[in-house]
Amino acid sequence: MLMKILFGVAVVLLAFIAFVATRPSTFKVERSTTMSAPPSVVFALVADFHKVGTWSPFLKPDPTRNDTYAGTPATVGHSIAWVSSDNANEGKMMIVSLNPPEQLQLELEFIKPFKATNGTVFRFERAGNGTTVTWVMSGQNGFLNKAVSVFMDMDKMVGSSFEEGLATLKNLAEAEAKTAAQAAPNDALVGDPAK
Template sequence: MRIAKYIFLLLLLLSIAFIVFIATQPNQFNYHSEKTIASPRNTVYQYINDYKNWPSWHPDLTSKSKVSISEISFGEGASLSWNTSKITTTRVFPLDSIFQSRAENDKKYDLYWKFEEVNGATKVTWGIKGDLSFKEKFFSFLKGGNEFIYTSKIEQGLEDINDFLVNELSSYNILLNGVIQVQASYYIQHKDSSSLAEFSIKTNDALNKVQQFVKQNDIVKNGEPFIQFNSWNLESEPLYFAACIPIEDEILTTPLSDITGHFQEEYQALKITLQGSYYHRKEAWKKALDFIAENEVYQLDKNYSITEIHKKGRAVTSQPSEFITEILIPVISTVGTTKPAVTQPVAQPKPVVTQKKDSVN
């Protein structure tokens, strides 16, 4: 009987010591891991910033997860929900960092990302921080420690991001299609400029702005969105461009609107098809310009702009290797053919389209 009493007291003392040990563990945690990914910083940043990509790599998402993504899937205010969890982007600094909050049942945590360029690759830091209740500290101890739980998931996620992007970036094809006749058309545009590093981000934002304008004003589109370049040199900064959408009928916008309507005359262009990430844009341009320089039948026609038509882009697929971009380099024949005269069609009277404030802010 006395032995049983001693055993009971010993167990009680051990239990008290264990409780004290758990209680004295830090109430806050901040765990992170980092990995250098062999992809450009712009590519990595955009991939992580867009929640449409998360089901393909996030360690907590499985094929059985009921995933819900906000209508605008990237940038501040975008969100991703599944089961009892929700992640919301609270602040972004393009190409530098992303801050998010995660709500899980009655708990809230902060997530953060940091992007640093390292010799053409990108060092990515992913972390999570928050508060721990006694219950959470207890169960984390039984599972091997809170740091082990979180860092193992973070490291797995970073590894999956690396595998996906490296494979996606290396899968591309550039096809020289030949010289075509580009038909005349009406279109609307939003002009902007960007540094080389932020070009994909700025063009994506500009295209979304024009698409939102089209949707809000019930404008009938007449083809895929495209980008017009004001420069023939991708190395020059800033890069001036226009995000455009072809439309069926001419429209008039208010004088202060940054969305404007235009008419494009018919012209000749060398067509190149890039299947894969926009990262290979420079190589595609070079292949086209080299072909023109070596071919005496055509020369560059700088009365028109180089155009990229996004036949299949981020709005359709989250896999860069599936992007399809048609690049049109304006040319003129040197063998004396005459360019057909194109007269702008007489537009039927249309009501003035007034841009809504929230479509351009």
């Protein structure tokens, strides 16, 4: 009887491993939103990692985490490295290429609790008087990630955080754009001394 149970468990385990092996070897999560702010304003909020914590759910201020910044904001090599006080969570994000204010490419390296390196791209496309921001993360699915994807929908899980971050980014960018517009001289009066 015990041998039959062990054989049955082995068959199920082998079937699960075979099924996991058929899962996609890459993943991609993508979300977009349009905001009433020029690309330059939105780009500045994303390309400065000192500001990213004001809108990204992944880098919200956390007293149990130590953040280290390096490089000049909005330039290749600008980075943030983080580690939790108990050393259970560690990683680094760095700008690897940029085309201001249209695109920003990042390398996202997770060290703990699991190792992974993912590419992240932000695109800023003018949409009338505003900007459509697209946030994309892609990477390789190792066996562990494939196994996890059997039980959890990564697109849905990470995508909901992207949506939350983009909504907060929209609010901040639109507030900054409004403040800048109010501080600027009235265009209708510029160059018309009669008014």
